[in-house]
Amino acid sequence: MMLEFYGTQISSRLLIGTALYPSPQILSDAVKASGSKLVTVSVRREAARARSGQGFWEIIKQLDVCVLPNTAGCRTVKEAVTTARMARELFETDWIKLEVIANDDTLQPEIFGLVEAARILNDDGFKVFPYMTEDLGVAEKLVAAGCEVLMPWGAPIGSGQGLANPLALRTMRSYFPDIPLVVDAGIGKPSHAARAMEMGYDAILLNTAIAKAGDPVKMAKSFAMAIDAGRLAYEAGLMEPRDMASPSTPVAGTPFFKLGDAS
Amino acid sequence: MKILVNGEAMRTQAKTLGELCAALGHGRCKIATARNGDFVPATRRADTLIAENDKIEIVAPRQGG
Numbered sequence: 001m002m003l004e005f006y007g008t009q010i011s012s013r014l015l016i017g018t019a020l021y022p023s024p025q026i027l028s029d030a031v032k033a034s035g036s037k038l039v040t041v042s043v044r045r046e047a048a049r050a051r052s053g054q055g056f057w058e059i060i061k062q063l064d065v066c067v068l069p070n071t072a073g074c075r076t077v078k079e080a081v082t083t084a085r086m087a088r089e090l091f092e093t094d095w096i097k098l099e100v101i102a103n104d105d106t107l108q109p110e111i112f113g114l115v116e117a118a119r120i121l122n123d124d125g126f127k128v129f130p131y132m133t134e135d136l137g138v139a140e141k142l143v144a145a146g147c148e149v150l151m152p153w154g155a156p157i158g159s160g161q162g163l164a165n166p167l168a169l170r171t172m173r174s175y176f177p178d179i180p181l182v183v184d185a186g187i188g189k190p191s192h193a194a195r196a197m198e199m200g201y202d203a204i205l206l207n208t209a210i211a212k213a214g215d216p217v218k219m220a221k222s223f224a225m226a227i228d229a230g231r232l233a234y235e236a237g238l239m240e241p242r243d244m245a246s247p248s249t250p251v252a253g254t255p256f257f258k259l260g261d262a263s
Numbered sequence: 264m265k266i267l268v269n270g271e272a273m274r275t276q277a278k279t280l281g282e283l284c285a286a287l288g289h290g291r292c293k294i295a296t297a298r299n300g301d302f303v304p305a306t307r308r309a310d311t312l313i314a315e316n317d318k319i320e321i322v323a324p325r326q327g328g
Contacts, residue, residue: 017326017327017328018326018327018328019326019327019328020326020328021326027326040327040328041324041325041326041327042324042325042326042327042328043295043322043323043324043325044322044323044325045269045270045320045321045322045323046269046289046292046294046321046322046323047269048268048287048288048289049287049288049289050323051292052323052325053292053293053294053322053323053324053325054292054293054323054324056323056324056325056326057293057323057324060324069327070327070328072327072328078300079300082297082300082301082302082320083322085295085302086295086296086297086302086320086322087295089295089302089304089305090293090294090295090322090323090324091324157328158328185328207328208328
């Protein structure tokens with residue numbers, strides 16, 4: 001089954017950030033190599049007579065992908081809501097990656113403000129993609145506030161630590177079997193992404209691990225393959241791990257079987 | 264009058280947000296605006312009056328994660 005957000009099908013399970021690339025060309029090449037059909041973007045202050053936004057927007061339009069604007073850096077409900085509204089007008093989409101940030105060291109989601117902002121934005125017609133912790137209580141409140149997608153962090157943004165709390169992420173998957181779940185942030189290696197996909201996560205959103213790789217284009221491809229592999233494994237059904245060994249080669253017919261000590 | 268645009272103090276003769284954006288050279292650019300923390304849609308800039316000490320934000324598309 002294809003990935004679906006708010007009724008829109010997305011043919012790739014890799015969602016990719018557009019920041020931190022060595023050049024606009026490498027950004028374009030990496031997105032193309034990744035096969036991603038959804039990229040995150042942001043809004044920032046534009047200086048007088050500057051045209052920086054214009055140039056960036058042209059690059060993104062040429063990629064012909066869906067855009068998911070974020071509210072990165074917002075620390076209050078009001079900032080996040082106003083930023084979301086500015087982003088909706090700029091990018092002509094009602095999709096918003098909602099970030100309300102609690103502190104600068106961990107860039108941890110400020111969950112109380114997040115839930116409140118999510119409610120305001122959902123009521124205002126937005127389709128909210130909340131960047132959240134892996135807390136089940138928060139997840140329930142976000143769903144009650146109208147969110148039809150949840151995006152728990154794997155680890156702090158840009159840390160590359162992978163899945164810091166796999167148990168909680170597994171629990172969230174079992175608890176919300178029908179809600180698209182995206183691991184957003186903290187992914188450092190393709191194996192981290194594959195692990196989340198093997199758990200049944202629907203998609204991975206990442207930026208730094210690709211943009212800051214020695215070769216971002218090659219890394220984009222590598223993440224795409226890992227995510228496909230993880231998804232395929234989840235659909236195929238993974239074996240249950242066990243404590244003791246169990247022979248894979250048939251025991252029946254083993255040469256010298258039961259001959260006792262022949263020495 | 265004295266206002267803050269994107270966190271920086273400046274003086275302007277503009278009476279409306281639309282005039283201010285034009286004066287700052289954003290005329291036909293892809294921007295979005297807020298006045299004193301509230302979003303002002305493009306269609307409302309021309310009739311949004313600016314007052315002394317207003318805090319204006321003018322933003323454009325940018326890279327994001």
